[in-house]
Amino acid sequence: MSWKKAGTEARLLLVGIPVALWSAFPIYHIFLFAISSKDSAFSGALWPAQPTLRNFGAVFKQEHFFLYHFWQQMWNSLWIAATVGFLTLLIATCAAFAISRLRVRGGRLVMNAALFTYFIPAAFLAVPMYKAMSVYGLLNSSWSLVLAMVTLASPYAIWVLKQASDKLPWELDEAARIDGATPMQLFRLVYLPLMLPSLVAIGTYALLLAWNEYLYAFLLLSKETNVTLAVALGHFLSADDSPWELLMATGLLYGLPPAAIYYVFRRYMVGGLTAGAVKA
Amino acid sequence: MASVHFRDVRKSFGATEILHGVSLDIADGEFVVLVGPSGCGKSTLLRMLAGLEEVTRGEIAIDDRVVNEVDSKDRDIAMVFQSYALYPHMTVRENMGFSLRLRKAERAIVDERVGRAAQILNLQAYLERYPRELSGGQRQRVAMGRAIVRDPKVFLFDEPLSNLDAKLRVAMRAEIKALHQRLKTTTVYVTHDQVEAMTMADRIAVMNEGRIEQLGEPLALYDRPANLFVAEFIGSPAMNLLDARLRRSDGAAWVELAGARWALAAGAPGADGQQVKVGVRPEHLRLGAEGLAGEVVVVEPTGAGTELVVQCDGASLTVVVHGRSGARPGDRVLLAPGPDHVHLFDASSGARL
Ligand SMILES: Nc1ncnc2c1ncn2[C@@H]1O[C@H](COP(=O)(O)OP(=O)(O)OP(=O)(O)O)[C@@H](O)[C@H]1O
Ligand SMILES: [Mg+2]
Numbered sequence: 349m350s351w352k353k354a355g356t357e358a359r360l361l362l363v364g365i366p367v368a369l370w371s372a373f374p375i376y377h378i379f380l381f382a383i384s385s386k387d388s389a390f391s392g393a394l395w396p397a398q399p400t401l402r403n404f405g406a407v408f409k410q411e412h413f414f415l416y417h418f419w420q421q422m423w424n425s426l427w428i429a430a431t432v433g434f435l436t437l438l439i440a441t442c443a444a445f446a447i448s449r450l451r452v453r454g455g456r457l458v459m460n461a462a463l464f465t466y467f468i469p470a471a472f473l474a475v476p477m478y479k480a481m482s483v484y485g486l487l488n489s490s491w492s493l494v495l496a497m498v499t500l501a502s503p504y505a506i507w508v509l510k511q512a513s514d515k516l517p518w519e520l521d522e523a524a525r526i527d528g529a530t531p532m533q534l535f536r537l538v539y540l541p542l543m544l545p546s547l548v549a550i551g552t553y554a555l556l557l558a559w560n561e562y563l564y565a566f567l568l569l570s571k572e573t574n575v576t577l578a579v580a581l582g583h584f585l586s587a588d589d590s591p592w593e594l595l596m597a598t599g600l601l602y603g604l605p606p607a608a609i610y611y612v613f614r615r616y617m618v619g620g621l622t623a624g625a626v627k628a
Numbered sequence: 629m630a631s632v633h634f635r636d637v638r639k640s641f642g643a644t645e646i647l648h649g650v651s652l653d654i655a656d657g658e659f660v661v662l663v664g665p666s667g668c669g670k671s672t673l674l675r676m677l678a679g680l681e682e683v684t685r686g687e688i689a690i691d692d693r694v695v696n697e698v699d700s701k702d703r704d705i706a707m708v709f710q711s712y713a714l715y716p717h718m719t720v721r722e723n724m725g726f727s728l729r730l731r732k733a734e735r736a737i738v739d740e741r742v743g744r745a746a747q748i749l750n751l752q753a754y755l756e757r758y759p760r761e762l763s764g765g766q767r768q769r770v771a772m773g774r775a776i777v778r779d780p781k782v783f784l785f786d787e788p789l790s791n792l793d794a795k796l797r798v799a800m801r802a803e804i805k806a807l808h809q810r811l812k813t814t815t816v817y818v819t820h821d822q823v824e825a826m827t828m829a830d831r832i833a834v835m836n837e838g839r840i841e842q843l844g845e846p847l848a849l850y851d852r853p854a855n856l857f858v859a860e861f862i863g864s865p866a867m868n869l870l871d872a873r874l875r876r877s878d879g880a881a882w883v884e885l886a887g888a889r890w891a892l893a894a895g896a897p898g899a900d901g902q903q904v905k906v907g908v909r910p911e912h913l914r915l916g917a918e919g920l921a922g923e924v925v926v927v928e929p930t931g932a933g934t935e936l937v938v939q940c941d942g943a944s945l946t947v948v949v950h951g952r953s954g955a956r957p958g959d960r961v962l963l964a965p966g967p968d969h970v971h972l973f974d975a976s977s978g979a980r981l
Contacts, residue, residue: 522707567799
């Protein structure tokens with residue numbers, strides 16, 4: 349390695365290490381709380397004198413007023429997030445295919461409308477959405493949150509998938525048509541496999557959007573048994589002496605599924621799947 | 629196998645018409661090459677036959693069936709794209725068998741047909757590979773294999789060789805030609821390379837600006853170009869073209885140009901005093917004792933022959949001499965063609981006299 353290269357690397361490290369520490373510190377802090385007993389939580393030590401897993405046990409066994417429905421709420425979060433991811437993907441993929449590959453009329457209008465919705469902050473729409481759901485009689489049903497989140501996630505998903513679709517070589521569609529493919533076969537046998545990386549990315553985006561959502565979940569759901577974990581975590585703060593160590597333990601558990609999803613789908617998110625299709 | 633008929637076919641994109649009435653009949657089993665400069669509309673014509681572009685006016689028929697309104701997939705044609713357009717997520721085997729799979733052909737039949745195509749194209753060793761793991765030439769062959777497996781009525785090629793290097797291009801040219809001789813499938817082949825056209829075609833259609841300028845066998849086009857455009861386009865190096873005046877008296881005919889005169893064959897057409905364009909192919913110009921005076925400016929030995937560029941009174945002529953030439957840059961020479969090898973074109977219309 350040349351001196352110049354070593355110098356560049358050293359400088360990158362000089363920036364990189366503080367940034368890494370800066371981002372990791374809050375997580376470490378949560379972790380620290382989660383493995384401390386109630387009395388030692390605020391000691392300020394970098395490592396608790398007697399680290400314990402009791403907090404996690406308490407969460408799993410639902411041994412606290414705030415945790416009576418932990419598993420139910422975890423399930424609510426999972427179910428809602430997965431359904432939102434699936435529905436958003438379904439809608440956005442069909443829309444992108446129709447607009448980009450089948451070139452249906454009005455496609456531009458849909459794209460412009462999709463972009464336009466991003467000028468309106470989601471928080472702005474919270475109350476109208478609440479009103480709409482109450483008209484539909486969906487308040488307090490998970491479907492209200494699912495529908496709301498799909499509505500919020502779809503425009504962006506359509507936009508991104510349409511852009512990704514446009515990058516697929518047009519000749520592939522023509523070759524498939526000449527080979528005898530119907531639009532449905534084109535969609536299933538050529539389009540979907542080639543869009544897989546974008547689909548995974550967008551599905552994950554919608555899923556995490558729903559998983560992390562607080563405001564809408566808080567508004568639309570109110571029964572202890574049907575709120576999501578995000579809302580349940582918020583409830584901890586309503587008490588005067590919140591059980592911080594339990595809050596942090598629950599928080600850590602709440603952070604695990606996204607991490608797992610990222611880990612599983614990581615390899616799909618790399619591009620390069622179209623390599624070799626057409627000579628660039 | 630099938631014949632193909634274009635009947636006064638027109639194509640407009642928006643308000644601009646880019647094909648102005650093309651008529652062309654292609655016989656069963658024939659290999660026809662559409663050749664022309666970039667933008668002349670040859671791809672568009674081919675894509676209309678493939679069903680990828682709408683026909684604005686006129687009629688396209690495969691055998692007796694007008695296909696204007698028939699979907700690509702029901703035309704029973706196969707097309708090889710310039711970019712190959714292989715499905716990147718399928719292996720070579722899956723790529724080649726895709727069309728049969730869509731037709732719900734039996735597994736055994738697909739395997740058999742793919743195997744046979746792979747054998748013809750020497751692809752057996754690559755059947756389980758993905759397109760990205762192949763070289764350009766191999767991808768090209770897979771694209772052809774995909775077409776062969778179909779056993780279609782008509783093969784369409786749109787500049788299938790232009791992404792290959794020169795050597796591979798020559799090899800693939802021969803392969804496609806051999807394939808055609810073996811399968812005898814009607815073929816329409818688009819290229820802008822006149823050498824490809826000359827070497828492969830049964831008949832060539834030379835296109836320019838949305839029209840067919842001339843249709844004929846390669847050597848007929850070479851020997852008797854119908855107009856200035858074809859004269860310049862076909863042949864390499866290109867035909868020399870000069871302004872001249874046609875003279876005739878006492879049964880003899882000649883052209884006058886820049887103070888020199890070139891004799892013409894006895895039966896030469898045209899009227900005395902007519903302004904013409906004279907065309908002579910580089911290999912038909914001789915350095916001799918009389919003729920048009922000029923100065924050699926470039927000498928390019930190609931091995932088998934020598935190419936000279938001779939500057940004559942404002943015009944620059946190319947001469948191809950068989951074997952080696954003693955000429956040096958700066959030499960003063962006299963150029964004359966054999967009388968049977970002079971092409972005459974009307975100076976204003978450009979049509980052959
Ligand atoms: N989709 C389109 N919309 C508008 N104009 C088009 C379209 N496709 C082709 N053209 C125009 O039609 C003309 C003929 O195009 P075409 O692709 O047939 O040319 P070509 O002879 O194949 O040329 P090349 O050798 O460069 O491929 C060109 O002037 C081109 O700009
Ligand atoms: Mg073209």
